[in-house]
Amino acid sequence: MEIKETAVAGTLESSDIQIMISKAADGIQIDLQSDVEKQFGDQIRSVITTTLNEMGVTAAKVKAVDKGALDCVIKARAIAAVQRASQTTDQPAWEVL
Amino acid sequence: MKNSVDRDLPEDVMKDLNYQPFESTEIGHPEIQRVAPKVHVSTGDDKVVTSIKAVVKDTLKDGMTISFHHHFRNGDFVFNEVMREIIDAGYKDLTLAPSSLTGVMNDMVIEAIKAGTITHITSSGMRGSLGDFVSHGGLKNPVIFRSHGNRARAIEHGDIKIDVAFLGVPNADALGNANGMAGDAVFGSLGYALMDAQYADKVVLLTDNIVKYPNTPASIKQTQVDYVVRVDKVGDPDKIGSGATRFTKDPKELKIASTVNDVIVNSPYFKDGFSFQTGSGGAALAVTRYLRQAMIDNKIKASFALGGITKPTTDLLAEGLVDKVMDVQDFDKGAADSMHTNANQQEIDASWYADPDNKGAMVDQLDVVILSALEIDTKFNVNVMSGSDGVIRGAIGGHQDAATAKLTIISAPLVRGRIATIVPDVTTVVTPGDSVDVLVTEYGIAINPKRQDLVKSLSNLPGVPVYTIDELQQLAEKKVGKPKPLEFTDRTVAMIEYRDGSIIDTIKEVKD
Numbered sequence: 001m002e003i004k005e006t007a008v009a010g011t012l013e014s015s016d017i018q019i020m021i022s023k024a025a026d027g028i029q030i031d032l033q034s035d036v037e038k039q040f041g042d043q044i045r046s047v048i049t050t051t052l053n054e055m056g057v058t059a060a061k062v063k064a065v066d067k068g069a070l071d072c073v074i075k076a077r078a079i080a081a082v083q084r085a086s087q088t089t090d091q092p093a094w095e096v097l
Numbered sequence: 098m099k100n101s102v103d104r105d106l107p108e109d110v111m112k113d114l115n116y117q118p119f120e121s122t123e124i125g126h127p128e129i130q131r132v133a134p135k136v137h138v139s140t141g142d143d144k145v146v147t148s149i150k151a152v153v154k155d156t157l158k159d160g161m162t163i164s165f166h167h168h169f170r171n172g173d174f175v176f177n178e179v180m181r182e183i184i185d186a187g188y189k190d191l192t193l194a195p196s197s198l199t200g201v202m203n204d205m206v207i208e209a210i211k212a213g214t215i216t217h218i219t220s221s222g223m224r225g226s227l228g229d230f231v232s233h234g235g236l237k238n239p240v241i242f243r244s245h246g247n248r249a250r251a252i253e254h255g256d257i258k259i260d261v262a263f264l265g266v267p268n269a270d271a272l273g274n275a276n277g278m279a280g281d282a283v284f285g286s287l288g289y290a291l292m293d294a295q296y297a298d299k300v301v302l303l304t305d306n307i308v309k310y311p312n313t314p315a316s317i318k319q320t321q322v323d324y325v326v327r328v329d330k331v332g333d334p335d336k337i338g339s340g341a342t343r344f345t346k347d348p349k350e351l352k353i354a355s356t357v358n359d360v361i362v363n364s365p366y367f368k369d370g371f372s373f374q375t376g377s378g379g380a381a382l383a384v385t386r387y388l389r390q391a392m393i394d395n396k397i398k399a400s401f402a403l404g405g406i407t408k409p410t411t412d413l414l415a416e417g418l419v420d421k422v423m424d425v426q427d428f429d430k431g432a433a434d435s436m437h438t439n440a441n442q443q444e445i446d447a448s449w450y451a452d453p454d455n456k457g458a459m460v461d462q463l464d465v466v467i468l469s470a471l472e473i474d475t476k477f478n479v480n481v482m483s484g485s486d487g488v489i490r491g492a493i494g495g496h497q498d499a500a501t502a503k504l505t506i507i508s509a510p511l512v513r514g515r516i517a518t519i520v521p522d523v524t525t526v527v528t529p530g531d532s533v534d535v536l537v538t539e540y541g542i543a544i545n546p547k548r549q550d551l552v553k554s555l556s557n558l559p560g561v562p563v564y565t566i567d568e569l570q571q572l573a574e575k576k577v578g579k580p581k582p583l584e585f586t587d588r589t590v591a592m593i594e595y596r597d598g599s600i601i602d603t604i605k606e607v608k609d
Contacts, residue, residue, distance in 0.1 A: 015514050036515050038486050039580030068514025070577060 007084030010077035017069035021085040024061040034066035051078040119601040132255035161260035162192040166290035172336030175265030196289035197221035222492020232488040240591040246451025246498035262297035265331040273322025274315035278437040280306040282332035285433030288425030291446035345379035354383035373465040374404040385409040411435035425450040451498035463502040477530030480523035487583040500532040517573035526602040584608040
């Protein structure tokens with residue numbers, strides 16, 4: 001899936017994560033801010049990377065501001081951000097859900 | 098060296114500071130010698146001065162121990178004004194021994210440490226930028242954390258020898274008779290400051306309200322006071338405590354509160370003449386409201402409520418559901434006002450409240466206490482001192498002291514955001530699991546297996562599922578995942594004393 005524009009999903013509420021995805025030349029770069037960075041930073045990055053990979057995204061710049069979201073929330077926000085950024089919201093990627 | 102809660106203690110630091118490892122919650126019946134302060138004799142005619150600078154110059158020398166109280170909480174002006182003068186005068190190597198440190202003091206303490214003015218600290222707790230600074234190794238000597246009862250014990254023993262106490266009060270007469278109840282910046286009980294007034298060699302009162310002599314009721318007495326300093330303002334009344342305490346609407350907190358109430362009402366202690374202590378958190382306040390209804394329904398009255406007092410508790414006093422309120426500090430204006438008007442709300446000092454080395458403290462007579470936790474582990478050990486990132490961000494308060502009650506209930510949500518509250522091992526042991534009886538979460542309760550009597554009385558309550566604490570820990574982990582272990586260096590930045598003065602745990606410098 002190709003990232004065509006910058007798009008965002010999620011809020012800055014407690015237990016949510018806000019994920020912003022924009023174009024990049026190649027590779028997935030994640031800039032993560034999280035209150036639980038020490039304990040769950042690696043896990044959060046891994047959930048985002050895996051979700052993007054599953055959706056066929058190979059190049060993207062990701063900015064994530066985490067407020068203690070659980071893995072299921074992180075995955076949902078990542079999917080929504082990718083679909084918006086790739087202008088495919090009218091074709092939900094059911095297979096990754 | 099390991100103590101009885103399986104914490105590895107640094108042998109060199111233990112030896113340097115002459116500490117014993119924690120063994121047991123039992124205090125026993127040792128014979129104790131208390132200390133007495135020096136008295137500089139005077140008829141008391143020249144106590145009033147207008148310059149903090151002059152008093153500091155008269156009383157303070159390098160290497161001394163100074164103290165403050167934290168009854169003004171985040172509305173405190175006195176601490177920063179006095180510390181400003183002390184730093185500017187170039188004093189070195191002081192020990193700071195306040196009853197606790199509030200957020201408004203943080204920047205000044207950090208400045209004083211950097212200037213070499215303060216080199217040692219003992220406190221009930223610290224938060225925010227100061228906790229962060231200390232956890233990152235900002236202070237060379239480890240901070241000593243003591244509970245309110247233990248601070249009283251340490252002062253009486255001479256472990257904390259206060260040379261000069263700087264005590265802000267909302268009123269005082271020219272000789273130093275003072276209380277916390279009248280004036281602009283009222284906070285009610287002077288409970289923690291009474292220790293300093295009684296045991297410091299030099300007692301300096303600071304007030305914005307000098308009243309006619311003799312001032313009564315006198316919580317601090319003229320026989321204890323060396324100086325009365327007139328200042329512009331001792332504090333900001335709006336920041337001392339909230340005006341009216343709001344009742345939580347959070348369904349999770351309400352669920353926990355109603356379960357706590359179920360546990361109390363179905364315990365053997367809920368009978369006429371029982372006693373209780375609740376904290377100031379949302380769930381604790383809600384418990385008071387449920388308990389009120391249960392007391393009315395069952396025609397049961399309490400003999401006393403203890404500890405840090407809030408308006409919901411003084412409302413019970415006004416209603417006649419509680420006979421006496423034994424008040425060491427007031428968390429809101431309602432509770433402070435009630436102390437002024439209701440003779441059954443008795444001001445008590447920290448020793449009377451909770452000092453273990455005593456001829457009986459109030460906590461020794463306490464039936465039920467509801468306490469909170471940042472973390473609780475599968476051994477029922479509680480942490481109220483370090484955050485999930487390992488950084489100091491809390492206070493012991495009266496936690497260890499009140500936990501000696503006959504029924505100690507810890508109320509805590511299963512998880513907070515992505516952080517599990519119930520963990521295999523707490524980051525820092527503050528209150529040993531031996532003194533904890535029941536954990537209440539929004540999912541159900543866990544009963545300490547050593548309390549088989551409670552297992553019997555609480556096991557078949559409708560709507561109150563009973564789990565083992567291991568099951569609750571696993572449930573929490575299933576929700577949030579397994580966190581990466583925190584990383585610390587070998588350097589000790591804080592020692593946690595148990596209330597008897599032994600070491601229950603230490604805090605290490607965090608690795609970033």
